Amino acid sequence: MKKYLTYLKIEAILALRSIDLVFFGVIMPIGIAVLIAAIGGNKMTAEGYTYLQGTFGSLITVGICATALMGIPLCLSDYRDKKILKHFFVTPVRPSMILLVQAVINALISIFSASAIYIILKLGWGYDISGSVGMLILSFMVTMFALYGLGMLIASVCRTTKSVNLACTLFYFPMLFLSGATVPFEMFPKWLQSIANVLPLTQGIKLIKGYSLSPNPKNIVMPFIILLSIALISIILSIKTFKWE
Amino acid sequence: MIMTKVNEITKKYGNKTVLDHVSFSVKKGECLGILGHNGAGKTTLIETMLGLKKADEGQVIIFDHNMAKRKQQLFEKVGVQLQHSAYQAKIKVHELCQERAVLYQTDIDEDRLLTDFGLLDKKNQMVESLSGGEKQKLSILLAIMHEPELIFLDELTTGLDVVARREIWKYLLQLKKNNKSLILTSHYMDEVETLCDRILLLKDGKELISGTVQEVIENSPYDNLEKAFLWYMGEEVLL
Numbered sequence: 001m002k003k004y005l006t007y008l009k010i011e012a013i014l015a016l017r018s019i020d021l022v023f024f025g026v027i028m029p030i031g032i033a034v035l036i037a038a039i040g041g042n043k044m045t046a047e048g049y050t051y052l053q054g055t056f057g058s059l060i061t062v063g064i065c066a067t068a069l070m071g072i073p074l075c076l077s078d079y080r081d082k083k084i085l086k087h088f089f090v091t092p093v094r095p096s097m098i099l100l101v102q103a104v105i106n107a108l109i110s111i112f113s114a115s116a117i118y119i120i121l122k123l124g125w126g127y128d129i130s131g132s133v134g135m136l137i138l139s140f141m142v143t144m145f146a147l148y149g150l151g152m153l154i155a156s157v158c159r160t161t162k163s164v165n166l167a168c169t170l171f172y173f174p175m176l177f178l179s180g181a182t183v184p185f186e187m188f189p190k191w192l193q194s195i196a197n198v199l200p201l202t203q204g205i206k207l208i209k210g211y212s213l214s215p216n217p218k219n220i221v222m223p224f225i226i227l228l229s230i231a232l233i234s235i236i237l238s239i240k241t242f243k244w245e
Numbered sequence: 246m247i248m249t250k251v252n253e254i255t256k257k258y259g260n261k262t263v264l265d266h267v268s269f270s271v272k273k274g275e276c277l278g279i280l281g282h283n284g285a286g287k288t289t290l291i292e293t294m295l296g297l298k299k300a301d302e303g304q305v306i307i308f309d310h311n312m313a314k315r316k317q318q319l320f321e322k323v324g325v326q327l328q329h330s331a332y333q334a335k336i337k338v339h340e341l342c343q344e345r346a347v348l349y350q351t352d353i354d355e356d357r358l359l360t361d362f363g364l365l366d367k368k369n370q371m372v373e374s375l376s377g378g379e380k381q382k383l384s385i386l387l388a389i390m391h392e393p394e395l396i397f398l399d400e401l402t403t404g405l406d407v408v409a410r411r412e413i414w415k416y417l418l419q420l421k422k423n424n425k426s427l428i429l430t431s432h433y434m435d436e437v438e439t440l441c442d443r444i445l446l447l448k449d450g451k452e453l454i455s456g457t458v459q460e461v462i463e464n465s466p467y468d469n470l471e472k473a474f475l476w477y478m479g480e481e482v483l484l
Contacts, residue, residue, distance in 0.1 A: 003347035010336075010344045017335040083331040090295055090325035090397075091348045092317045245297065 004097070012105045021071050025109035026116065029062035032182055033117040037125050049213060052127050056118075057136075057209030058180045061143060063113030065181055065201055067106035068147035069154070069172040075102055076155035077164035085244045095242035099155070103148045110144060132215040139211050143204030146227040149234030150200065156238040175201040180209075200230050246273040248395045248426040249294065254303035256286075256293050256450075263289050265450045266303070271395070276417075276427040278441035282478060286450040287430040288328050291399050294428075295325060307395065321350060324393035328400050328430075330384040332372045338383065339368040342390070349391040361416065362386045363409075377404040385413060389420065396420065398429040402436060414439050434471040446477050453477050 015021050036059060040051030047054065076098070079085045088098060121127035129136060150171065158164040176182055178192070179201035188196060196202050203223035210217030249271050256264040263286045271277045279287045292298045294305045296312045305312040310319055332341055339355065346353040359365040362382045367375060375383065381404045389396060398417075402410040410433075417427060417440055431437050437444060438458055446453040446461065454461055454477060458470055465473035475481070 006347045007344055010340050013340065014333050014336060079333070083327075083329065084333055086297065087327060087331055088348075089297060089315070090320055090323070090327070091345065092320045092350075093348045094317055 007097070008101050008104060011101050012108070015071075015075070015105050015109075020074070021067065021106070021109060024066040024070050025063050025106065026113045028066060029059070029113045030116055030120065032062055033059040034120065034124075036182075037121055041125050049130070052121060052125055053130060053213060054209070055184060056121065056127060056129070057212040058182070058184070058205050060114035060117050060140065061179075061181050061201060061205055061208060062176070063110040064140075064144050064147050064204075065172065065175050065179075067110050068144070068151035069168050069175065071106045071109070072099075072102045072148065072151035073155040073158065073164045073168055074161075077158060077161045080159070080243065080245065081161045083245070089244040095156070096239045099152045099238055099242070102155070103152060106151075107144055107148065114140065129212055131211045131213050131217070135215070136208060136211040139204070139207035142224060142227045142231070143201070143208060145231035146200045146204060146234070149231040149238065152238035153234040153241070156242040159243055175199050178202070180205045200227060203227055247271070248273055248275075248308065249428070250306045251294060252304045252306070254290070254293060254300050254305060256289055256298060257301050263450045264293065264300075267447070267450070267452050268303075269445055269452075269455060271426050271428055273394075273426055274421060274424040275443065276421055276429065276441045278437040278444040279428065279430045279447060280437065280444055280474060281447035285447040287447060288399055289450075290447070291397050291428065291430065295323075295397065321391065322394045324388040324391065324396040326384050326388035326396075326398045326401060330380055334373070336372050337368070338364060338370055338372055338375070341372055341383070342368075342387070345387050346390060351391045353390050355390070358386050358390055363412070378406060378409050381405055382409060382413070393425070395426045396428070398427065400431060401429055402431070402433065410436065434469075434474060438470055446474070448478060
């Protein structure tokens with residue numbers, strides 16, 4: 001365990017030395033949250049809750065989206081491109097350890113980003129979670145597992161930085177804009193909602209938003225099942241299909 | 246005791262055959278030098294042995310294990326210095342050593358190794374700020390840090406000055422004394438004569454000759470390895 005933590009610590013230091021992860025994982029999500037709070041803030045919506053209460057669940061997933069679909073795949077494709085993974089191949093390290101370390105680093109960034117958003121919204125706009133904090137955290141974790149599973153799979157399957165960039169663009173931007181993370185899902189026309197519904201992040205946001213607004217939200221079983229299935233399948237596939245070169 | 250055995254290994258890139266039915270074995274405490282021109286197939290041979298490349302034909306056995314599939318535990322006993330070193334951006338020397346050390350089960354004293362390789366005063370420097378020779382020494386250090394039984398060194402002293410080369414030789418000779426087996430590629434004949442018990446000459450992926458340095462010289466019309474090497478390669482021996 002001590003050895004694993006040392007490996008994790010060094011990779012985390014390297015991640016923090018690169019400004020990309022800090023920018024996309026922390027600064028950008030906080031920036032979006034502050035912007036949306038400044039625009040909507042405590043205005044009441046037709047649904048009977050404030051604009052912030054309605055969007056909090058979405059805002060804390062922006063960090064997950066960025067770290068899962070940009071952070072993990074781009075870091076590992078860079079390692080592959082520079083032949084760093086080739087050097088790891090000739091050591092006893094397993095693909096699962098390489099993937100897990102990157103996932104944990106990015107998860108810590110996401111958790112930091114979500115916590116910072118909560119604190120800023122609470123201090124700046126008096127926001128409070130009216131639902132279940134415990135279940136909200138669990139929903140956040142399940143969403144993270146699913147999205148990180150996808151990120152790990154992209155990192156494993158794509159051979160080159162170019163293909164990773166393409167895959168990240170194809171997953172990241174639709175999820176960022178269509179899942180409700182930045183633009184409220186309810187504002188979309190029905191046909192767009194149907195398309196957006198297939199995105200894993202949409203399911204994650206449904207869960208998180210549900211538990212941020214109520215201790216017993218409705219229709220949460222299916223999103224849980226979908227997210228856990230995506231997490232399980234993509235994590236297993238990412239380990240099986242991991243490419244060193 | 247045989248540490249590794251290569252049986253009739255063949256590797257093709259498209260229609261081009263880069264390794265053509267190459268066979269050899271390396272015993273415990275023995276050093277084998279693989280020689281040949283650039284593009285002769287030396288690096289491909291090493292990378293195929295390690296499982297980095299898949300052989301089209303033949304078999305590689307290391308410690309009784311077929312290398313067709315990667316078995317990570319095997320690398321607890323195998324050390325590898327690849328031809329081109331590659332490290333993470335913005336990583337410091339001591340971080341790199343520490344990160345690699347924790348991948349092995351053996352407890353490794355990084356500071357002692359850095360002292361042995363004359364790199365202790367560079368431990369807080371970024372790896373990218375090291376000179377070519379220092380980077381080369383660092384990559385050899387990383388290959389042998391876990392005291393492996395079998396060590397692969399691909400162009401081990403390229404970029405090193407005379408003093409640094411001799412320091413590395415001294416270190417490797419000590420490893421040989423401790424019954425470690427080495428497989429190395431080199432373009433320096435003095436290095437090969439100093440370190441290797443046997444050599445294998447490759448040309449266009451085919452084995453030209455193998456044997457002790459003395460046997461290889463005696464089978465040529467010349468009395469030193471460099472001239473013999475040129476003769477085997479079909480090059481003109483000018484001087």
